[in-house]
Amino acid sequence: MTFGDTLKLIRISKSLSQKELNNNLMSRTSISKIENNRQIPTYPKAIILISELGVTPNEFEYIRNGFKQSSKQEIIDDFIHLSNSTQHKALEQLFIRCNNLLSKGQNDDIYRISLIIKALLCTDTKSLKELRIIVTPVWKYLETHDSWDKLDLYLVNNILFLFSSETSYTMANTAIKNIDQNYPQLRKLKNGFLLNEAFLLMQQNCWNSALQLLELSMSLSQQIQRFDLFILGRIRIAICNGDFITAEKERKVLSLMGATNMYKSIEYEINEFRKQIQKKTH
Structure with a gap:
């Protein structure tokens, strides 16, 4: 459906007149022209009209797309729900879908997702410096925003370890605050940031601070019933305490x-921290 067709459909379903919808935004004549596909509103006015209908832009697009998710939203959802970055087959397929959609026109969200997927697919073949260059446009976008939306938070989560420890720590800390303030339902994502932030602190030998975050993570892991992440928390706590025997036992679990x-x-993480601690004590 066109924008105008969708606007008219929702307006009538909500028993709103064209006069009630305009809300001094534009004349009733202009709304009539939009609904009859003789006029296209500017993006800001389109967003306000959608808001006046009492629906979100995503809901509007869902209805406009014949009560189906748009290709863009399907890609965003699949990107968000990728369980981990080692799913190369799924990442390759998603990358192809991104490029197919981008070939039909520029879309900033899909472009940023495609850059991150490209970097994830190249982690074994490119240097850290090269990977940073790939995702630099994503980071430049993120650092200009005071508040991150849901997709932004997932973008951050996927590029966290491509930057310096200081930058990554700041990003993770900002993301956790953002989730607490605006997206408390994203408990799984928050847990991922807690684990990542703890790992960054461990790399800097800030063991006590890391332990505090790991305790929070373990509590959250139990709440969301992610017992694999609960065990990961136990392993990292054992590493912080220099108890590598317990770390190996927990790994077997x-x-x-x-x-x-x-x-x-x-296994690689345990061995690297064992070397780090042994080097420090000698």
């Missing part, structure tokens, strides 16, 4: 739980 990817990846 991940294997028993079927968390194969985490079981394998955490």
